[in-house]
Structure formats: C-alpha cells, structure tokens
C-alpha cells in the first residue's frame with residue numbers, strides 16, 4: 001500500500017468518526033421525540049387518544065338482553081355468557097358475563113353486533129391501563145360471583161332503550177356514549193335538570 005493510500009484511509013476514518021459525532025451531538029440539542037409515560041405528558045394520555053379509540057370493553061348489565069350476539073360475533077371466544085331460569089319467577093337471569101381481555105384484540109365486532117342487533121349494552125371504553133400481577137385478573141366479570149341480573153326485555157322502539165348504568169367501568173362508558181351521541185345527551189340533561197320543561 002502506498003503512503004498516499006494509507007493517509008487517505010486515515011482521513012476517511014477520521015471523517016466518518018466526526019460525521020457520526022456530529023449526528024450524535026446534534027440530537028443533544030433537539031426536542032425529544034419520545035414521551036415519558038405516564039407522568040411527563042402535557043395532557044392526560046386519555047385525552048390524547050383518537051376520538052373512536054377502542055379500549056377495554058364495558059357491559060351495562062341493566063340493558064343486556066342476554067341475546068349472546070356479542071358472544072357469537074367474537075372470533076376468538078373472549079366472551080362467555082351463561083343464563084338460567086329463576087326457580088321462582090321463571091324469568092331468565094344472566095348468571096355469568098365474562099370477557100377475557102387478555103385475549104381480546106379490540107376488533108369491535110362484539111360491540112357492533114350488539115349495537116346493530118341488540119341494545120348497545122357492550123361497548124368500548126377509553127380505558128387501556130391493564131397491568132396486572134396475574135393474567136386471570138384480566139377476565140372482567142360483569143356479573144359478580146353469586147349474583148345474577150334479570151334479562152333486559154328490548155322494547156320494539158329502540159329509542160326507548162335507556163342509557164345503561166351498571167358496570168365496573170360504567171362512568172367512562174357513559175361519558176363516551178354521551179359524547180358520541182349529543183341527542184342522547186340533550187334528552188338526558190332534560191330529564192335530570194328539567195331543562196326544556198320550564199315555561200318560557
């Protein structure tokens with residue numbers, strides 16, 4: 001190898017090192033592109049989620065007709081619903097409504113099936129923080145052990161279906177339902193505040 005080739009090699013290596021260092025140091029002065037979760041965001045993460053974000057599922061048992069459309073629609077069998085007749089009243093009761101969130105892929109097929117063919121009792125919330133010590137804790141049980149809910153009789157006119165209120169994540173789902181449905185929000189506000197019934 002000639003001396004000039006040798007010197008060119010050293011110059012190229014030095015240039016490469018300086019280019020690399022220039023890139024590295026330039027990043028020291030830039031704003032970071034990553035966000036420290038969860039405590040250094042400018043707004044709560046939940047407020048930054050897209051409008052139609054699909055988080056954990058919520059079932060409002062007081063308006064569930066136990067039709068099992070959601071169970072049948074789920075492609076990976078996350079949902080398990082059991083019913084039985086009450087020995088005295090002979091009414092059909094929901095004795096189990098479990099959703100295994102650890103298997104759920106948040107496709108929304110169950111909520112769609114319920115919304116289109118039933119009462120809208122199952123829906124996605126905007127909740128997503130599901131860190132647990134044991135995976136079984138991700139089976140959400142909407143009928144507490146030993147309890148049962150009467151099957152909801154769906155009215156012919158679906159606009160008569162109330163906004164469900166029973167469920168571990170009911171408040172969140174309720175807020176979401178209201179936000180997505182301003183007409184419902186207005187009618188509920190009228191019911192609760194008497195607004196619109198006042199003279200004048």
Ligand code: SF4
Pocket residue numbers: 059063064065066067068069070071081113114118119120121122
């Ligand atoms: S009413 Fe909705 S949540 Fe209840 S079983 Fe039917 S589809 Fe599922």
Ligand code: SF4
Pocket residue numbers: 057073074075076077078079099103104105106107108109110111
């Ligand atoms: S979101 Fe999809 S995967 Fe999850 S329970 Fe519903 S249908 Fe099943």
